[in-house]
Amino acid sequence: MSKDRVLIAMSGGVDSSVAALLMKQKGYDCIGITMRLFDNDDIGKCSERTCCSAEDTEDARQVAERVGIPYYVYNFTGRFRENVIERFVDAYEHGRTPNPCIDCNRYMKFGALFEKAKDLSCGTVVTGHYARIGYDETRGRYLLRKGQDPEKDQSYVLYQMTQEQLAHVQFPLGEMTKEETRALAAEAGLENASKHESQDICFVPDGKYADFIEHFRGQVYPPGDFIDREGNVLGQHKGVIRYTIGQRKGLGIALQKPAYVCGIDPVQNTVTLGSSEDLFTTELTAAEVNLIAVDRIDTPMEVTARVRYHQKEQPATVIQIAKDRIRLTFHEAQRAITPGQAVVMYQGDVVIGGGVIE
8 A cells, every 4th residue: 555545535525625636736646435424315305504415425526527536435324324323322312412523533534434445555544624643753653733723623523533543644624724725626616615514413414313313213202300400300301312411492391590401311211400500510531532642641631621622622630540531620610511522632732632521
């Protein structure tokens, strides 16, 4: 395999299209691939604000033709169902709020796609993510760094990348802004230069997660009790999959003061409501931990951390308590730390690592 022969993940969006354009201009031997992750008929009507539609595939094909690279579509529906959709549904059933984009990167783009790259004798995988890769000679480790554009930085959803993957990946857009990307696409005459951003979860195009889960499982989740923090019954909820920590809207219950979801117990089938103040805490534990910048955290380390994608990083202290678990303490209490979401840790623009909040 040669690092000069590259496999480019092409979603049909402007970012991956410009990534392909840049790699071709740099003289690489490029192959474009679209990963077919699900059948659109299985999830209902598609929206222009999702990715992975039939229209996206055609857009990617047209870009590959204009750029002048071979292009293929490969079927990964089975692996996507197992590693992304099943994990998504299982999380909600257990009272957690998942981030399927992280699982898609972990299991599909930097899992299944890496295997396909080897089959095609490609030594490098290329995506349109806004992030950067570096190498620390002192540590002897590859580093994942934030994208140059803070508005588009996607390092949060890439924290599961391994040293092996970082050694064989390129992010051509890491030093660019979105405006620069669109300008390059327009200059090159790419049809998707002004295409809308993908906003929704690709397999839930209407954003109705609970309806999707019930359709996927073929069952209706039973109602149960809303309770307060003392266990007093306040009313009836519509099934635990319809709630997430910190939620206020759509509860379907009228109380004398604003109420927020503070806890979800799928075993007892209860949803605990409380005040906004009840949502604040300083400490979390996380599992499925992946460390990038260091091999282990043997002594308390000062970091900044995010507990959701677009949150501003907050100062914290972290210690590793098991091979794949950490305990992190924020210097100031944080609101609505949510099981199932990711906590990602930084020092400056370098990703230390992250894990799934327990």
